[in-house]
Amino acid sequence: MGRAGIARQAAWRGPRARESGSGTGWTGVGEESAIARDPSLGALGSEPDPPGEPSVVGARGLSRPDDTGGVGHGEYASLKDVASRAGVSFQTVSKVLNGGGSVAPATLERIRRAAEEVGYIPNVLARGLVMRGTKTLGIVAADPSDHVLGRFVVAAEIEARRQGWATVVANVDAFTSDVGRHVEVLSERRVDGILMAAPQAETDPDLGERLRGLLPVVSLYTILGLRAPLVGSDHVQTGMLAVRHLILHGHRTVGVVAGTLGRHVTAARMTGYARAFSESNIELNDSDLVEEGDWTTAGGYLATMRLLDRAPEVTALFVHNDYMAMGAIRALYERNRDVPGDVAVVGCDDAPVAAYTVPSLTTVRVPFEDTGRVAMGLLLRMVGGGPAPITSTLLPVELVARASCGCAVARGTAPPAAPGAARRTEAM
Amino acid sequence: MGRAGIARQAAWRGPRARESGSGTGWTGVGEESAIARDPSLGALGSEPDPPGEPSVVGARGLSRPDDTGGVGHGEYASLKDVASRAGVSFQTVSKVLNGGGSVAPATLERIRRAAEEVGYIPNVLARGLVMRGTKTLGIVAADPSDHVLGRFVVAAEIEARRQGWATVVANVDAFTSDVGRHVEVLSERRVDGILMAAPQAETDPDLGERLRGLLPVVSLYTILGLRAPLVGSDHVQTGMLAVRHLILHGHRTVGVVAGTLGRHVTAARMTGYARAFSESNIELNDSDLVEEGDWTTAGGYLATMRLLDRAPEVTALFVHNDYMAMGAIRALYERNRDVPGDVAVVGCDDAPVAAYTVPSLTTVRVPFEDTGRVAMGLLLRMVGGGPAPITSTLLPVELVARASCGCAVARGTAPPAAPGAARRTEAM
């Protein structure tokens, strides 16, 4: 075994050179300067990026098939490699590197150095095999170019890291509905739990069955046929706050640019809409005033156009997210309807741009960061063996009044946001 | 071994029940209906989401610590479990499940069924151990709430999947500069290559050293001290196209709301700016007209405000991305400067909202999707042993003229985009 280690070591070409001349460990000076002189690196920090006359090519083209690197991609050093270098057994190395029990200070130091010198990187695969767990959480996220989910995911990852866990993300692109495959990728890699942050979960027919009993799961979206704890924000309240605000401003004919109709958020926000009317004892001429959007600006624009064609009498619009609201504002502009003079607009989410549109956008702030933090915290507790809550965890939302509903901030009056943490400040 | 398998099997509580009464495999009806009756699941597809009176709680609160789930999280079935169920050795199962050579049709069928019944999910960790490779690529991505990178990452993942590779993403949040840690997380998991899509790579002092010789790497950003192939778009060209366009419109005093000054993109776009002037033989009163932004709308707003204070004589603004450009438009609005009448604005990237701002935003389209596809394609080739190109691969950009520079699309004239694939259509 010791010999095997040594034998392999001779062939091994790890991340750093070993057996380097002096005993001080490898500095890599030679290579370093060779690389620094390479024109392909160029004058760092000064000019064109990347430098030199660029080789502009078509989508598939590549330039000069040269240079596999000089520095080949070696194999990783193993515990045995470290061990033979330090003159101990690899089990002792394992103990040391995991901060284990009693080891002679001298040995410890020797091992530490050896590990450093060979650039030891633990093999989480092997460790996971024996530990039956990877200290890793998987996040299934929707297309991250959905701005809003991005904020959620990042917050969740930060929370995991804070608690000493690694995360890996599997992004579901907008064209795929097969969330199951992504779950599979993660569970094949034996993550210890999954945070589900892809709306596709609501419609995937057998996701629930695939997930059942497999792993601890916390989801942002209802998963069919799976009793997974849900964390989110109060969408009904969102609808209520938005529409109540419009009603208070005297609006009675409130059009809706809704999100995708299949989604629960959409239904909930519609419920809030209805509830706002009923609590005011105002009769509501509903479904005719609703147009479905697809959460994008383009979709919001088109839906608004359709709505204006059909119901030009609307004096206000409740739009299910801020990106669509921007499309709505654009559509109103093209139809020569002043916002908020002719039509008031309220969005949802409080996207970072909402404070800067013209006019600035009244919206309902959704606490994405908090949601991410809470959801991950809950998942971590479940992974640690804690109980799963049986009810949903809903975080509160709040109205942020700006100009698009006729509130506040006249032109040129006040900056839409304080310097720095603009979004935060305003939302408070 | 067989006995061990059986022994463990008795205790094992896998994703699906085994040894179920009938021979048809488990259907889970009992549990299913129990769950469906659970009020916490609510009336799917109809109303509030999540349903029932929500338990609105503070950030840390949780509701009813009840119900660990009924369905515990069992362990995964192993090859041995499948084997003992099919009455063969686990090696044979391995062969079958990997589409291996000659196996008796009957055995094959029996194994397939057994695997299905126990819900076998291969352990990629164990496989990776012996195969010395995971068929997985790592992507180090910046904060995915950066809309633009999200598009890149998703395209890259799609390309990987198309070629049969799995991907895992490690997101670097905006507050961390330690890209190295994320590389570590990925290489500990023995991904076979890394796609670096975090701008922090440009400033991390020892990322290059950590990466050298470790793995195949393709990067969107120059990595200090590492000869990694770069894929990106032609930022110099971007600056030139934008500014040349403004010059053609007669502008001579062109202010700049730049990106972060340390970044190469920023420098390159400034180079393009200068080049556009020099090719027109126009003298250029440069640095005084540049304000640094931070790529956010808020930052663009503030930078523009500062610039207008200092240089009210500008008649045009070259803004280094579309989000900042929105902030710029807002700032100009507050200062009562008409866009484009008093000040023309050109952005960069062609973000999905650019077509819908008021006025719609002239910008330079950056082919994020193509970049992602190409970068991943290159990485895949390198992982497969192919050579790394020594020069950068830069994809071409193109100007998209809209209203904010005085071009095109008067109010109410034409929809800013065709229905559906708006972004694409316009950019062509």
Next chain:
DNA sequence: TTGAAAGCGCTAACAG
């Protein structure tokens, strides 16, 4: 056509 042996890199328990 199938199974037995070996070993990937690692941790855990125990013996020296």
Next chain:
DNA sequence: CTGTTAGCGCTTTCAA
């Protein structure tokens, strides 16, 4: 304090 034995789940010879 250190090394030995055992085994995690898997693929790969190679022998039966």
